[in-house]
Amino acid sequence: xxxxxxxxxxxxxxxxxxxxxxxxxxxxxxxxxxxxxxxxxxxxxxxxxxxxxxxxxxxxxxxxxxxxxxxxxxxxxxxxxxxxxxxxxxxxxxxxxxxxxxxxxxxxxxxxxxxxxxxxxxxxxxxxxxxxxxxxxxxxxxxxxxxxxxxxxxxxxxxxxxxxxxxxxxxxxxxxxxxxxxxxxxxxxxxxxxxxxxxxxxxxxxxxxxxxxxxxxxxxxxxxxxxxxxxxxxxxxxxxxxxxxxxxxxxxxxxxxxxxxxxxxxxxxxxxxxxxxxxxxxxxxxxxxxxxxxxxxxxxxxxxxxxxxxxxxxxxxxxxxxxxxxxxxxxxxxxxxxxxxxxxxxxxxxxxxxxxxxxxxxxxxxxxxxx
Numbered sequence: 001x002x003x004x005x006x007x008x009x010x011x012x013x014x015x016x017x018x019x020x021x022x023x024x025x026x027x028x029x030x031x032x033x034x035x036x037x038x039x040x041x042x043x044x045x046x047x048x049x050x051x052x053x054x055x056x057x058x059x060x061x062x063x064x065x066x067x068x069x070x071x072x073x074x075x076x077x078x079x080x081x082x083x084x085x086x087x088x089x090x091x092x093x094x095x096x097x098x099x100x101x102x103x104x105x106x107x108x109x110x111x112x113x114x115x116x117x118x119x120x121x122x123x124x125x126x127x128x129x130x131x132x133x134x135x136x137x138x139x140x141x142x143x144x145x146x147x148x149x150x151x152x153x154x155x156x157x158x159x160x161x162x163x164x165x166x167x168x169x170x171x172x173x174x175x176x177x178x179x180x181x182x183x184x185x186x187x188x189x190x191x192x193x194x195x196x197x198x199x200x201x202x203x204x205x206x207x208x209x210x211x212x213x214x215x216x217x218x219x220x221x222x223x224x225x226x227x228x229x230x231x232x233x234x235x236x237x238x239x240x241x242x243x244x245x246x247x248x249x250x251x252x253x254x255x256x257x258x259x260x261x262x263x264x265x266x267x268x269x270x271x272x273x274x275x276x277x278x279x280x281x282x283x284x285x286x287x288x289x290x291x292x293x294x295x296x297x298x299x300x301x302x303x304x305x306x307x308x309x310x311x312x313x314x315x316x317x318x319x320x321x322x323x324x325x326x327x328x329x330x331x332x333x334x335x336x337x338x339x340x341x342x343x344x345x346x347x348x349x350x351x352x353x354x355x356x357x358x359x360x361x362x363x364x365x366x367x368x369x370x371x
Contacts, residue, residue, distance in 0.1 A: 005360040006121055007353050008034040010114045011152065011346040012099040013106030014214065014306040014313050015144040018251060018269035019244040025106075025148030025155050027346040028214055030098040032110040034071070035363050036121060039090040050087050055367050056097035058107075067186050070108070071095065074115025078135050079123050080193050088122055096367035100339075102222030104307030109145030112136050113350050121352055133203075134196040143201045145307070152349025154255060157203035207256025208345050215314040216306060217327045217340040223281060228308035231277045240272040247271075260317060262294035262301050269302030269315070282310045283334035288327055297323050 012030035016022070050066045066072040066087065076087065095114075099107040116135045120127050127135075129151070136146040143157040251268040254261060279285045285305070292314070294300045299318035306313040314323050324340040331338050355363070 003040050003357075004038045005355050005357065006034075006036045006038070007355055007360075007363060008036060008114055008117050008121070008350070009353075010110045010117070010149050010350045012343075013109055013145045013148040014104070014216070014311075015106065015109075015142070015148070016271075016274065016305065016307055017154075017313075018302060018304040019247040019271045019273070020144070020156070020251070021244070021271065021273040022142055022144055023156055023158070023248070024252070025144035025157070026208075026214065027148045027152040027155075027349055028105070028216070028343040029346050030105065030341070030343065031346075032095065032097050032099055032107075032114055033363075033367075034096075034114055034118065035094040035360055036118065037092040037094075037360070038088065038122070048089050050091040050093055052093045052095065054095045054097070056095075057099065058101040059097065061101065062095075062097075070111045071115045071118060074112055074135075074139055075119035075122060077139070077193055078116055078119025078125070080191065081135070081195060082123055082125055084123050085191065086187075091122065093118070094364065094367070100218055100311075102224060103218050104223070104305065104309045104311040105216065105218070106145040106149060106307065108225075109136075109140055109142075109149050112140045113146055113149045115139075117350060117352055130199065131196075133201045134198060137200045138194075138196045143203070147201060147203045148349075150350050151203065151205065153345060153347045154206045154208045154252075155203050156206060156252060157201055159201055160199055162197060162200070206252045208347070209256060209258040209260050211258060211317045212255065212260055212301065212315050212345075213317070213320060214343045214345070215316055215320050215324050215327075215340060216343055217312040217314070217324055217331070217338050219282070219310040219331060220337045220339065221310060223308060223310045225308045228274075228278055228281060231281065232274055233277065236273060243270075243272050255315075260301055265301040265315070266294045266303075269304050271304060274308075275305050278305065278309055283336055284330045285309070285312075287330050288312055291330075292323065292326060297326065299323065 010032045011027040013025050013027050015025045017024040052064045054062045063069050099105050101107045116132050140146045147157040148155045247268040254264045299316045300323055301315040303314045312327055320342045328338050
């Protein structure tokens with residue numbers, strides 16, 4: 001049996017999408033990709049633990065121990081859930097990341113999905129899509145990011161209420177992703193993990209008009225999801241809940257219609273559930289949400305926070321540079337520098353492909369440092 005090489009691709013995501021708090025996600029054209037090299041079982045030089053290299057954005061912040069790296073921790077969880085106690089020997093994983101950490105573009109969700117796919121690959125488990133999602137949701141409890149990353153496109157999702165028998169599986173050692181790793185992150189960690197209940201998450205893919213692009217304006221500071229959630233109230237008024245539900249019901253259809261209707265979408269992208277409470281965490285947010293309109297900036301359809309922020313997501317059909325420049329100007333007035341990109345929707349989602357040595361070499365050449 002010869003050495004095998006696989007590429008794992010997982011897209012970035014934006015979540016919440018205006019009124020769709022903890023419901024809607026969109027897969028975008030940034031990615032986390034892995035080149036996984038599995039040596040022949042007869043290779044006597046194989047090392048016992050996976051060797052991890054990491055290039056791309058925020059690569060210096062990633063732990064390379066297989067017991068502390070999120071990718072391999074999730075993979076080991078999947079393996080041990082199927083009575084495979086350790087990694088196969090000799091694995092090498094080259095990771096390349098295009099998704100900025102802590103900016104609201106699903107970096108941790110992408111890592112979780114990549115880890116689930118890695119565990120499925122290394123264990124030869126051949127898990128169906130629904131089961132892959134179950135394991136992802138055992139780690140990342142918010143379905144909007146991980147579901148969009150797994151299946152691609154514009155997605156709505158929800159979590160099934162667990163039975164009392166399954167409630168014990170709702171919290172597992174993997175749940176502490178950031179900011180610290182547990183002191184027992186070693187060979188004995190998670191040797192008997194709780195089994196993932198079946199059918200935790202359910203989703204539907206919405207349509208997406210081909211004309212729409214996503215402008216992601218990314219401030220150069222991180223905002224921890226826990227901090228962004230900490231400013232949200234425990235309860236909401238009926239008026240605010242109805243406001244969001246009305247707009248969400250319209251938005252999921254409006255974004256699929258071609259040509260898109262700016263007036264309809266702009267109002268349907270408004271939110272009263274999370275953005276008003278996060279304005280103190282993101283300088284310039286109130287001005288961005290109130291002054292950029294489809295009338296003032298032709299081509300703009302709607303604007304919102306991406307996930308918990310601080311990235312701003314603007315949906316548009318044209319004049320991308322002008323829209324991004326105005327958001328950049330507002331941030332700069334607050335002393336915040338930004339990067340921005342025009343992204344398309346990744347309809348394919350995550351995939352795993354076996355490649356030959358030449359294709360693996362080409363992948364490595366394209367991602368400098370991943371040898």
